[in-house]
Amino acid sequence: MSQTSAHTLPAATYGVVTALVFAMFFMFGMTTDAVGEIISIARGELGITNTEAAAFHWATMIAIALSGVTLGFLSDSIGRKRTIVIGLALYGVASALFFAGSSFQLYTVLLFISGFAIGIFKTAGLAVIGDISSSTDDHTKKMNAVEGFFGVGAIAGPALVVYLDHSGASWRWLYIVAAALCAVMIVAMSRATFPPTVQSEKSEAGLGHTLRLMRSPYAFGFSMMIALYVASEVAIFVWLPTFLDGFEASGMTAFFAAYAVMIFFVLRAAGRFLGVFVLNLLDWKIVLVLFTGLIFACFAGSMVGGQVWAVYLLPLSGLFMSMIYPTLNSKAISCYPKVDHGAVAGVTLFFTAAAAALAPLAMAFASDRFGGGDLKVGFGLATGFALLLFAGTLFNLIRDPAGKALREANESEY
Template sequence: MSSATTAAVSREGYGLVTFLVFGMFFMFGMTTDAVGEIISIARGELGITNTQAAAFHWATMVAIAFSGVALGFLSDKIGRKRTIVLGLSLYGIASALFFAGTSFRLYTLLLFVSGFAIGIFKTAGLAVIGDISSSTSDHTKKMNAVEGFFGVGAIVGPALVVFLDQSGMSWRWLYIIAAMFCAGMVLAMARTSFPPTAGTGEEKPGLTHTLSLMRSPHALGFSLAIALYVASEVAIFVWLPTFLENFTAEGMTGFFAAYAVMIFFVLRAGGRFLGVAVLSRFDWKPVLALFTGIIFLCFAGSMAGGQTAAVYLLPLSGLFMSMIYPTLNSKAISCYGKSDHGAVAGVTLFFTAASAALAPLAMAFVSDRFGGGDLRIGFMLATGFSLLLFAGCVFNLLRNPAGPALERADVLEY
């Protein structure tokens, strides 16, 4: 076989790998980001409180956090392909078992297993993005693209739950559909060649090495920023439907109130694909500072203007949230060698999931404890998260602490 033919085969194979990674993110975005709509239905169906209903979200996120930090190194050790197939298989089995019963405890257990599986295949998927990138900038663009597919899944999932509910069908069918996606992707990946993992790392992959990376300034700094971003984001898709539950309005305001989370997800998904173009023209640091400032203003304006303002401003924040997470995640991972990308992805995923689990739970607690169930109190807490995120991005703009590490990675890794 000629070198030209070999290159063509490689490009075709990597294109299929990229497509499958995009599909994987679409699939689990479809389930995890539908949790707000599921909670609004299951809360009445099971007769549970806000704090109990939050388990539909935190059970998955706690498991993702544990899996990310405990097994993030797995793809660096046994390979990306094996790790992804393992994670998807476990996720598909857990999803298929949602029809095994109707108890709150069973759902919580299955959501925990699902989260554990996500931690396995997502860290491997993020590592694959590094393997097929040509520079740290290219890595950031690809990360925005893959998160864009996650965002599309986050649009389809809630819409599907609403459709199922209006059709008199159980929301649990969402997980059966996810199980079928998993089966198809496992079969496809079994026949796909993955790119080789390259890198200059000297440490052997393992939990001890992953824990050492958690103390590394770049991994820790970006991970804390990610945690603040996630705390702001999940506030909207987890609790906005409940916050607007008794809100009534006509005309455009009524439309926005009825489809607030859907509009948020549409703007977030579209903004992530737009982020690829924005990052091709502007430096990422001032863009992050500007966009996080606008996000804070959206939260602050919602608190000042009440539900009527929140109907417009909180969904609008999705457009500016779009590129924050994939860019922060990309820069954190790109600061390190490709042989460490799975482990670093596990670190950032730990902070992502821990924040996604604890922040909505904290919002539910302060709302129940200090507001008698009024989620406006919880959204005041989320406004504080968005302010801290903005402050961190301003610091990053002024000091550029990761600049030397990213420059070094461009030379040594790409």
């Protein structure tokens, strides 16, 4: 083996490091997935247009994509802990500066900086998950758990923004909370013992190496599937409220319509913790086929039944979406030596953020160009994304293109 095995360290060390990674994902999930609520408040507060307000989403996602692909290798080069501390420090400072002014330009710049910081510490955090895993399957289970905490943050963040708004307080306090969490985590990180960073005489950490990895079949193939998944997912929390706008109902249907996105987030978070259990029972390739098939069925049913069916089916898809992203992400990373885990995480993060930024725009364009503004057309495009994702998992089950690489990694890297 080319590295010191992570599981030679005391088990208690893993608990501390794992808890810190969970807290880190919770924290940035709390802010990034609150953007919809923030936009709805800031648009009136700042007197900006919808197009301008959309920058609150674009700035973060574009910065994450750029940071992931250009600096993903950083944790492979200088170590996981140092990289995470750098990212958290940058994120904390950017968050604290939200009270430095009240202009649209300032907020956009700070959101770009915070997105760039996310790309730094998230790629390192993803690499840590590989370092503390005992096998490729254990890697997948841990990845589902850490994304579960992201999902909890995605519920807490919007809820906190709504509470602040109803209390007459500024939504910017959300970022002060995030800055405080960053400070606590940096102190805890300084005291924690991380698994030793993988070292190899053949290490080529750098931007050029990352770009070469992007062209390799495993990183590219899994990243394309991740992009299709993200395109389907963001369709719901970005455009479902608008798709259901004007929908009239009573009773339980009215409740689902009012809280559709929150129900989606709750089911997605719960499903990620459930995913750890499901993966103990079934092979991951089979689970991916089953769950992506159900996701496609939810989207297709919404196209057939319109708003009446969509109000139930699209939030329900969150339960089946829950384990797709962490499973695909962990398998993409596990195909490579641990010396490259940071760089590969940067590649998958680039595709994640790019899809999150471009897919809602494509849906809006399709709806305006071909549907006169009717978002059913945009959701038709999202249904196509879901179908392609299902087809990709079928191919993966039948051909198992990464099987050999994962088996070799189990022997040499874990």
